[in-house]
Amino acid sequence: MGLLDELRVAPGTAPELGRRDPDARVGAADKHAGLRRLEGLVERLGVLHNRLYAEATRSVLVVLQGMDAAGKDGTIRSVLTGVNPQGCRVESFKAPSGKELLHDYLWRAHKLCPERGEIAIFNRSHYEDVVAVRVRGLADSDVWRRRYEHIRSFERMLTDEGTAVMKVFLHLSRDEQRARLLERLENPEKRWKFRAGDLDDRARWDDFTAAYEDALRETSTEWAPWYVVPSDHNWSRNLAVAEILVATLERLDPRLPEPDPGIEAMSIT
Ligand code: AMP
Ligand code: MG
Numbered sequence: 001m002g003l004l005d006e007l008r009v010a011p012g013t014a015p016e017l018g019r020r021d022p023d024a025r026v027g028a029a030d031k032h033a034g035l036r037r038l039e040g041l042v043e044r045l046g047v048l049h050n051r052l053y054a055e056a057t058r059s060v061l062v063v064l065q066g067m068d069a070a071g072k073d074g075t076i077r078s079v080l081t082g083v084n085p086q087g088c089r090v091e092s093f094k095a096p097s098g099k100e101l102l103h104d105y106l107w108r109a110h111k112l113c114p115e116r117g118e119i120a121i122f123n124r125s126h127y128e129d130v131v132a133v134r135v136r137g138l139a140d141s142d143v144w145r146r147r148y149e150h151i152r153s154f155e156r157m158l159t160d161e162g163t164a165v166m167k168v169f170l171h172l173s174r175d176e177q178r179a180r181l182l183e184r185l186e187n188p189e190k191r192w193k194f195r196a197g198d199l200d201d202r203a204r205w206d207d208f209t210a211a212y213e214d215a216l217r218e219t220s221t222e223w224a225p226w227y228v229v230p231s232d233h234n235w236s237r238n239l240a241v242a243e244i245l246v247a248t249l250e251r252l253d254p255r256l257p258e259p260d261p262g263i264e265a266m267s268i269t
Helices: 003-007 031-055 072-079 098-102 107-111 141-145 147-160 174-186 197-203 205-219 234-252
Strands: 059-066 088-092 119-123 163-171 226-230
Touching (some): 003 234, 031 234, 072 119, 072 163, 072 234, 174 197, 197 205
Parallel strands (some): 059 163
């Protein structure tokens, strides 16, 4: 079984997060080999993204979810470092406010979906509306439960209309989260990331895990699969996400547009 199959949550099955090891090192024999492989993937990503942008008919949506300190920001930084900022967008989802609250929960997500030729990365996403909303009791269970069906259909529509959707759950252990939150407290350069609310969420670790377990089982589909990426080791996490993204783009196989007719005969003086 290849790496992607191993990480993918097969449609209709439970992710069984408890049986997946967040501490696993995947994709390469060791860190050194992993970093080298990542370099190659980053370069390939640049080429494929350039073609996607030039073709301008299809797009890619990357959904990143995970507990606090799982490494959503770090993954974006290291995987997308070789991608032309023109044609790439990162969108972060905070608790909804203002106009967002005047609409249905998918409105803000839909508005931020990639244009043809773009890669858009959702740093958190509409999945907060079946995870955070559920765990924090922000909606009744009949409200969030019916959202799985909305989300499956929404992502089906995006796929039908030319957006490849790939979803990644960064799977962190509770111990590693503790170490990373401590580091945020102690390191002045990282302290800005720490919110007192992170501790409330940490106290609800099991509830968040249960909510993710259900969300991934309900919404991993043929057209928009979930991948569970072990995230205790940054290098392995970055490598796995890069592998998934490159594979997604290779499958799309974007083509450069045909040059203008007669261009071969032209000379530039
Ligand atoms: P961070 O990603 O660390 O900046 O935190 C963003 C916070 O916004 C997290 O605690 C999310 O759970 C929260 N959040 C994002 N979207 C929603 C939502 N739809 N409902 C409730 N909380 C949300
Ligand atoms: Mg945070």
